[in-house]
Amino acid sequence: MAKKIVLTGGGTAGHVTPNLALIPELRKMGYEISYIGSHNGIEKKLVEDFNVPYYSISTGKLRRYFDPKNFSDPFRVMKGFVEARGLLKKLKPDVVFSKGGFVSVPVIRAASTLKIPCVLHESDMTPGLANKLSFSSAKTICCNFPETLSMLPAQKAVLTGTPIRKELLQGSKEAGKAFCGFTDDKPVVMVTGGSLGAQSINETIRYALPRILPHFNVVHLCGKEKMDNLRLNTPGYKQFEYVKSEMKDIFAMADVVVSRAGANAICELAALRKPNILIPLSAKSSRGDQIINARSFEQQGFSLVIDNEELDEDILVESIFDVYKNREKYIEKMKESNQFGATETILNIIEEAAKK
Template sequence: MKHIVLTGGGTAGHVTPNIALIPHLRELGYEISYIGSYTGIEKSLIEAEGIPYYGIATGKLRRYIDLKNLSDPFRVIKGYFEARKLIKKLKPDIVFSKGGFVSVPVVFAASSRRVPVIIHESDMTPGLANRLSIPKASKVCCNFPETLKNLPEGKAVVTGTPIREELKAGDKQRGLAFTKLSDAKPVILVMGGSLGAVNVNNHVREALPELLKKYQVVHLCGKGHLDESLKDLEGYRQYEYIKKELPDLFAMADLIISRAGANAICEISSLAIPNLLIPLSAQASRGDQILNAHSFEKQGYSLVLEEENLTKESLLTAVDRLYKERDSFISAMKGSGQTDSIAIILKLIEECRK
């Protein structure tokens, strides 16, 4: 039987595209194993899929001063030898990496064992983990045409991001029943990513008195970020994290307010939901979300509000504009001719495996 090892972790965005590939890999007759960190978010997400999971040591390679910079390189080295032992034991035909720092030891271990590696880079510019791994890869998948100039010629392929099929199977009425909201007012779905977005949360909640006059709000605010004082507010629902019901929430959403992580915005655009993107500022990140957001804005898929310009007033203005012009955003997304990313990636996997 053909055998593939998937890797990637640290955030849900480094895991969900792998999950999207799993049923299609099974259809092609692949045995699937996953290598991730011992305790990362990827462990619970992958084990829920019934995939054998193997943990290794991992450390973050930071570009700023931190005491952990003294110990983490040793954890990465330990992870490499653990991954090398696992690759020898599992004998995969190929490795597919979605990135994150846990993937670096796995990619290097696979290369040392002459196992071909395919990497997926979601953002417009490769992150540090993928930049380290790219020399070891046979192919590098990416989302944006602009990314090609940052990658070795002959390795890079624009594939888009694998989208979970279940996201397209949501039902608006199920969503309304789950949230106990009505269809009398349009629904705004606020998403801050798997870890939440405190600044976005605060400004959305500050704007609620005005927002709820015209809209209903479903707020995915991240673990530990529920506001108990708002739990009985009419037209407002808040959840730390939603998994099973997420397709139904997408189906009932008229608008989305989101960070601009590449996987999240690719999922939103594939569903053609008008969206306001509030990318992480350059001070809080390497600036990849800003590039992602403005690429989508340029293509007419999204409205962008920079975090440094985020106020209650600017948020209300942007939401009203997005709703008023929603048809043009929907039209742009539906006319994007988005590639069948899963089919392209599966073809690359088959070719590299052989």
């Protein structure tokens, strides 16, 4: 009889893409895979391409700050718990693997009440609130940074790294240029603010285009509903809200990447050995995990970091030219680091947990 696994996690692409990296390998191992996510989260759209049965539950965000939704969201979480428990009783998985995000909390808690073993994965250096709430229900907690081990329950913590989608390593520079319509031999700057986009990065790169485009082509993944219609026909500048299958080809042609500093994104950059400029999300609008991630990569010599508060056109242009000039130095540092092997390690942990 086929082994069964439920994957969960959502809210941003960072809580989904490692799950997507595992799906082809889990299939090879004979697992029957289901996914539990939220009704309208990005995970629903991303999972569709993998032909995995998708089940949605109610979810609410658990905040550390005052918000009127703090009064209603706990009821959504409780409803999600009941829905998740019903789904798990029907699906009867041997194991649950969670990538975090608030949709995962009711799933993990429900699995715990049904004695289904759970494996969690924490990408950031400091654990997020959703994962913290699930620690007690987990059999094993995988993490990305050595520094994180001291913040996890010692008997459950394992340093694994982050699963990287194998297809990202198989991109074509020529296909990327064709997809973007770039016909010359200028080096390429790839700009991304994550799946939701980043307004400060979007605005700054667009202001800087007159100084960048004489020297570089720019492909800009700007986020949902964040396209600039006035620049749709600018030669050498190509915008997309979000890309899926073509991402590998865009990465392949990129000489410099400008990015937020989500843990999954920066681990992909390191695995692909892409010289990069990280602009972490401000501590004013986050818990500061991206700043910690970025500084770790900067100290290892993988990245140049610009604080979001200091970001302006001059600094961004200067940084792009600097990183491109010194690109070989960054590539060599990333080659020295072993960012591979996470997928196999995590699959072994899942197999062990499924044996109960």
